[in-house]
Amino acid sequence: MNAEKLFEEAKKYIPGGVNSPLRAFKPYPFFVERGEGPYLFDTDGNKYIDYCLAYGPLILGHADPQVVNALNKQASLGTAYGAPTEGEITLAKEVVDRIPSAEKVRFVNSGGEATMSAIRVARGFTGRDKIVKFEGAYHGAHDYCLLKKGSTTEAIPDCKGIPLDTAKNTLIIPYNDEDALIKLIDEEGENIACIILEVIMGNIGFIPPKPGFLELLREITEENGIVLIFDEVITGFRLSRGGAQEYYNVTPDLTTLGKIVGGGLPMGAYCGKKEIMDVTAPVGPVYQAGTFSGNPMSVTAGINMLKQLDDNTYSNLDEKGTYLRESMEDIIEDLDLNIKPVGAGSMYQVYFNPNDVVNSNDAKASDAKRFLIYFKELLKEGIFIPPSQFECNFLSTTHTTEDLDQTIITIEKALKIAFEK
Numbered sequence: 001m002n003a004e005k006l007f008e009e010a011k012k013y014i015p016g017g018v019n020s021p022l023r024a025f026k027p028y029p030f031f032v033e034r035g036e037g038p039y040l041f042d043t044d045g046n047k048y049i050d051y052c053l054a055y056g057p058l059i060l061g062h063a064d065p066q067v068v069n070a071l072n073k074q075a076s077l078g079t080a081y082g083a084p085t086e087g088e089i090t091l092a093k094e095v096v097d098r099i100p101s102a103e104k105v106r107f108v109n110s111g112g113e114a115t116m117s118a119i120r121v122a123r124g125f126t127g128r129d130k131i132v133k134f135e136g137a138y139h140g141a142h143d144y145c146l147l148k149k150g151s152t153t154e155a156i157p158d159c160k161g162i163p164l165d166t167a168k169n170t171l172i173i174p175y176n177d178e179d180a181l182i183k184l185i186d187e188e189g190e191n192i193a194c195i196i197l198e199v200i201m202g203n204i205g206f207i208p209p210k211p212g213f214l215e216l217l218r219e220i221t222e223e224n225g226i227v228l229i230f231d232e233v234i235t236g237f238r239l240s241r242g243g244a245q246e247y248y249n250v251t252p253d254l255t256t257l258g259k260i261v262g263g264g265l266p267m268g269a270y271c272g273k274k275e276i277m278d279v280t281a282p283v284g285p286v287y288q289a290g291t292f293s294g295n296p297m298s299v300t301a302g303i304n305m306l307k308q309l310d311d312n313t314y315s316n317l318d319e320k321g322t323y324l325r326e327s328m329e330d331i332i333e334d335l336d337l338n339i340k341p342v343g344a345g346s347m348y349q350v351y352f353n354p355n356d357v358v359n360s361n362d363a364k365a366s367d368a369k370r371f372l373i374y375f376k377e378l379l380k381e382g383i384f385i386p387p388s389q390f391e392c393n394f395l396s397t398t399h400t401t402e403d404l405d406q407t408i409i410t411i412e413k414a415l416k417i418a419f420e421k
């Protein structure tokens, strides 16, 4: 069936026709039939080179043969037991071996569940209620974090359905703002359980930390007994083998993981120092649980994906990312456009914005109208990126040089159309 009809049908039974809001771009999304390597095939017979990659997990592309084989085997042995398996230890060891801050890890079912649990653990560990997040950072769709900055540092709900009372324990400041951070900790330090951040803000495009900002965060949290949480749901196993903390050489107390850790199946995790992790039930007083947590399907996929990610993988991805970004820079220069390509490793985005973007206010000043034209033109020509410049684009190991070259030609065409050149 064609996408337009499917979308009409879907809207009858599913709110907005989709199970996560971003998927509902106008006039209607394409419906996927299958994925293979870097490609998606839709129900209308179109093929796309995919740079959305399910918003991050598919670092080996779609349907990686090793992951698929392992899943086939596991499926015939059962998909959930409500009892532990040896695989959970194998995957936990992989995480501990790779992520510098990880001494122990608890597996959950999504990135959002990971941040929610890590925040509860930080509160339980410190006996404090308040938390700090940064403006524009996304940590999942739960009440602790789906908040925005009010007129002061106090958070207010970012959507209907979240009580003001829930918001009042969250404080929000702009990212990369050292003065705001120092002032807030001066005033509220002893009440703050944790500071949670996306080291690279990937849910508002791509905003890296300014030099020195992570070091300041590490120092100020240590001095004030605050748990430092890196939300590496995107960057974990993506930016480098050990994530953003290895890339920037700053080690947090807790780390949240998702996306890649489940090998393409639903999973999240939080990990960190033993003494903090051990406040989690059943050893400690902070309750945390899940029917499908550490289920053998997600664990099998996670093990078989992580085992394929070595230093070569990351240098290969870096090469591809650099090639793509440099080619985009050349195009932008040739066309004399005043816009900013950004990114690192296998992550990239282009802000339709003449200025440097260091926080969410900068990002929001970008030209959304022209970006939408760019997105639609790319899609029409068989290149799928997330439908917003406030998302990151991703590369996989399966993207070929031919794919990249075709993408670069198409990007040039789409930019010309978006900027009427």
Ligand SMILES: *Cc1c(COP(=O)(O)O)cnc(C)c1O
Residues within 6 Å of the ligand: 109, 110, 111, 112, 113, 115, 138, 139, 140, 141, 198, 202, 203, 231, 232, 233, 234, 258, 259, 268
């Ligand atoms: C995707 C994401 C989450 C939420 O993960 P889900 O699995 O969608 O719940 C949390 N934090 C960051 C940084 C993310 O990118």
